[in-house]
Amino acid sequence: MSAEASSRTLATRAPALRARVTSRALAAPLALLGALALIAVAAPWLAPQDPRVTLDMVGLKYHAPSMAFPLGTDGASRDVLSRVLYGARVSLSVATIAVLVSLVVGTCYGALAAFAGGRVEQMLMRALDVALSLPRMLVLLVVGALWDLEVRGLILLLGLTGWYGVARLVRGEVQQQLAREYLLAARATGVASWRMLTRHVLPHLLPVLSVAASIGVAQTISLEAGLSFLGFGVHEPTASWGSIMRDGSSVLRSAWWLTLFPGLATLAAVVACNWLGDALRDVFASEQVPA
Amino acid sequence: MFVAATAAFALLHAAPGDPYSDLDRNQRLSAAVRAQQRARRGLDLPLAQQYQRWIGNIARGDLGWSTSQQRAVRDVIRDALPRTFGLMALALIGSLGFGIAIGAWQGTRANSAGDRALSFLSMLMYSVPEFALAALLMFVLTPWLFPVGGIMTEGFELMSWPARVGNIARHLVLPWLSLSLVGAAVVARYQRSATRDVFRQPFIQTARAKGLGERAVRWQALRASLLPVTALTGLLVPSLLTGAVFVEQIFNWPGMGLTLLRGLDERDYDLVTSVVLGIAGLTVLGSLVADLLRDIADPRARDAARTD
Numbered sequence: 001m002s003a004e005a006s007s008r009t010l011a012t013r014a015p016a017l018r019a020r021v022t023s024r025a026l027a028a029p030l031a032l033l034g035a036l037a038l039i040a041v042a043a044p045w046l047a048p049q050d051p052r053v054t055l056d057m058v059g060l061k062y063h064a065p066s067m068a069f070p071l072g073t074d075g076a077s078r079d080v081l082s083r084v085l086y087g088a089r090v091s092l093s094v095a096t097i098a099v100l101v102s103l104v105v106g107t108c109y110g111a112l113a114a115f116a117g118g119r120v121e122q123m124l125m126r127a128l129d130v131a132l133s134l135p136r137m138l139v140l141l142v143v144g145a146l147w148d149l150e151v152r153g154l155i156l157l158l159g160l161t162g163w164y165g166v167a168r169l170v171r172g173e174v175q176q177q178l179a180r181e182y183l184l185a186a187r188a189t190g191v192a193s194w195r196m197l198t199r200h201v202l203p204h205l206l207p208v209l210s211v212a213a214s215i216g217v218a219q220t221i222s223l224e225a226g227l228s229f230l231g232f233g234v235h236e237p238t239a240s241w242g243s244i245m246r247d248g249s250s251v252l253r254s255a256w257w258l259t260l261f262p263g264l265a266t267l268a269a270v271v272a273c274n275w276l277g278d279a280l281r282d283v284f285a286s287e288q289v290p291a
Numbered sequence: 292m293f294v295a296a297t298a299a300f301a302l303l304h305a306a307p308g309d310p311y312s313d314l315d316r317n318q319r320l321s322a323a324v325r326a327q328q329r330a331r332r333g334l335d336l337p338l339a340q341q342y343q344r345w346i347g348n349i350a351r352g353d354l355g356w357s358t359s360q361q362r363a364v365r366d367v368i369r370d371a372l373p374r375t376f377g378l379m380a381l382a383l384i385g386s387l388g389f390g391i392a393i394g395a396w397q398g399t400r401a402n403s404a405g406d407r408a409l410s411f412l413s414m415l416m417y418s419v420p421e422f423a424l425a426a427l428l429m430f431v432l433t434p435w436l437f438p439v440g441g442i443m444t445e446g447f448e449l450m451s452w453p454a455r456v457g458n459i460a461r462h463l464v465l466p467w468l469s470l471s472l473v474g475a476a477v478v479a480r481y482q483r484s485a486t487r488d489v490f491r492q493p494f495i496q497t498a499r500a501k502g503l504g505e506r507a508v509r510w511q512a513l514r515a516s517l518l519p520v521t522a523l524t525g526l527l528v529p530s531l532l533t534g535a536v537f538v539e540q541i542f543n544w545p546g547m548g549l550t551l552l553r554g555l556d557e558r559d560y561d562l563v564t565s566v567v568l569g570i571a572g573l574t575v576l577g578s579l580v581a582d583l584l585r586d587i588a589d590p591r592a593r594d595a596a597r598t599d
Contacts, residue, residue: 252429263427278414
């Protein structure tokens with residue numbers, strides 16, 4: 001019997017994600033997220049106007065919602081509906097890519113620590129504690145305020161400040177798996193570390209990572225909106241939901257539509273992601289075999 | 292705190308521009324004058340030397356000079372810190388109070404209509420960005436209830452003491468409410484599941500079996516369920532501080548957050564590093580409070596600490 005086969009027979013069945021996506025608890029948040037994603041993708045076809053174009057500087061400033069402009073216009077006479085639709089692309093993609101970055105970095109770091117063990121692991125985890133003790137928003141604010149970030153820089157900033165929690169989670173989870181018999185057997189039969197990781201451990205991380213990812217996206221959408229609202233995130237003329245609300249913050253009372261609609265969009269996206277995270281956790285928890 | 296301050300120092304000095312960037316744009320000033328201005332604050336020294344001087348000064352309690360406000364950083368912080376601290380303390384009390392009450396109520400009636408409605412509401416509050424909630428509250432409540440921003444009204448100096456307190460309290464309501472609602476949502480979610488867990492434990496059965504009234508049982512359960520929530524307090528403080536930055540900006544509350552934002556705009560090195568220090572300090576304080584609360588909620592932890 002080859003090493004490969006022996007370790008596989010001992011392996012507990014890795015969670016099959018596919019069967020669960022169809023579960024009822026996940027349907028509602030996935031549908032909401034899907035709808036938002038669809039809006040983002042289809043923005044060029046849905047938007048009635050170019051989101052960056054000033055339509056008529058004098059005549060169309062701060063127009064209330066009407067038939068021609070369903071969500072009104074802003075101070076630069078731009079169509080708010082188009083800006084919110086295009087903003088969905090920026091807000092959602094920034095958050096998603098940033099979370100992917102932090103998932104990759106965090107998983108590598110956490111797995112490395114768990115596999116290395118001993119002094120190296122202790123040092124890596126200690127560094128993580130220090131990084132976690134810094135309030136994330138503080139770092140984001142300072143960096144965002146001092147450099148004029150492009151969207152790409154913003155994604156990197158959000159991604160590279162978001163992985164500490166993931167690393168800690170992954171390290172704990174990998175440690176747990178490493179202590180189990182099937183991996184002991186795999187190790188005894190001489191399976192290489194990296195192969196053990198990709199083939200046996202990573203599939204077991206899927207539940208934890210998928211929950212962390214959806215909650216991470218929720219947080220990141222919020223953070224990006226906050227940064228852009230303060231003027232440190234996405235800059236003119238590009239629109240994100242946060243930056244549209246920034247345009248509206250000084251005219252909250254007279255031009256409420258600038259704050260309300262992007263605010264609702266942000267709320268819907270964050271709720272969808274948190275909801276999905278909760279539902280995923282419930283689904284995985286209910287199917288877990290007691291140890 | 293040390294790491295936080297050093298990181299802030301490094302980032303500030305690595306970033307383009309310095310407090311005197313404005314001078315460079317002024318054509319009438321000669322290069323010599325500009326250099327002289329920078330030399331006065333020691334900005335012409337090598338970075339390592341600047342860092343050494345700065346750490347030395349901090350250790351001696353000298354926070355430096357705010358270039359944007361033209362006064363000692365210590366005075367700026369002395370004004371701002373109590374305002375943020377007060378807001379945070381009240382918001383922490385509000386979050387824990389509302390959150391525990393709502394969560395415990397939900398936990399005892401899991402899956403009832405009221406529980407579902409509240410779960411939905413807390414999910415909304417948990418998800419909404421603080422600044423959006425703050426803007427909403429401001430829009431709905433200001434015209435007939437509360438002043439829009441700032442910490443006190445004009446003519447404050449002329450008021451009597453009770454009137455002064457009342458004036459500040461009225462200004463506090465909206466920032467406090469914005470922070471507390473978000474915090475309470477987080478706490479309520481934990482408290483709800485903690486309460487449900489406790490009710491599944493054998494000691495509740497024992498209590499019921501020995502004929503304890505349902506009210507007394509609930510009281511016991513509440514005490515036991517507070518444990519996981521006290522651990523949450525340490526995490527709540529950083530998130531409330533993050534929220535405070537936005538809330539202070541929106542309601543023009545002149546605390547640490549607003550000071551930080553203004554200082555960053557002006558590249559005010561000493562001020563920003565000190566505010567970062569202060570906020571890191573408040574975070575540490577928060578975890579201390581969490582430890583204290585845990586000792587109150589859990590006699591076992593208290594006794595373990597004593598026998599150590």
